[in-house]
Amino acid sequence: MDFSGLQEEMVVQLAQQIKAPRRPPLTRDRLLGAAVALADRAGIEAVSMRKLADELGVVPMALYKHVANKEQLLAGMLDVVVGEIDPPAHGAEWKSAVRQRILSARRALLRHPWASGVMESRKNPTPVVLAYMDSMIGLFRAGGFTVNLTHHVMHTIGSRLLGFTQELFNDSQSVDPQVQAIMIRELGGKFPYVVEIATAASHEDESVVGQGCDDQFEFEFALDLLLDGFERLREQTWTSTNSQSGSDVTRR
Secondary structure, three states, rough: OOOHHHHHHHHHHHHHHHHHOOOOOOOOOHHHHHHHHHHHHHOHHHOOOOHHHHHHHHOOOHHOOOOOOOOHHHHHHHOOOOOOOOOOOOOOHHHHHHHHHHHHHHHHHOOOOHHHHHHOOOOOOOOOHHHHHHHOOOOOOOOOOOOHHHHHHHHHHHHHHOOOOOOOOOOOOOHHHHHHHHHHHHHHHHHHHHHHHHHHHHHOOOHHOOOOOHHHHHHHHHHHHHHHHHHHHHHHHHHHHHHOOOOHHHHH
């Protein structure tokens, strides 16, 4: 037996092992980070256990040590997104603190466009989402809102609390301007007010024809209206038990 050749081969193999970069251990945080990055890059539909395993250089079964199934994976991905929301501003009054956090939530959702759809599809919030909601409720309560008013505030503000809304009109920028013009001509005679509102952005600024509304402006516009309204009700010590099904709110 050629011991010298065998020894040389062992030295080569050892040298290759030393040179090879060590793969970081698979952790839950690393798994969720890779899943979020994949969804950001290719869409939530591209996220699967097999694809993630390929991305991480592991076998698919290794992922199940950290998430039991796809549902747990999606929940963990949402926790990553919610974790990017800024903490409450120290010492700020309630309205500016609420506004700052909601706009921070919106920035997080814009960085991860898939997240709002996943949030809407889930029935039960995770502890991370519950902690965020609890802190937001705490801002209203610390700002002088009663439990009764805060209850109605949370119903009214809805998904805006997490930085997104369900739009009434789909003004997607992907619509071809020529196709849009034909649709407007066809619908204008039957539904003049719908068309008038749907095309309001182009009436205000000719440079945005075919580009839809300014989503950020619309979001902040609605948010500020809500916060101003909440403040007015707080100052009036409003309560639903004295509102006669809300009719007094419209009279004031």
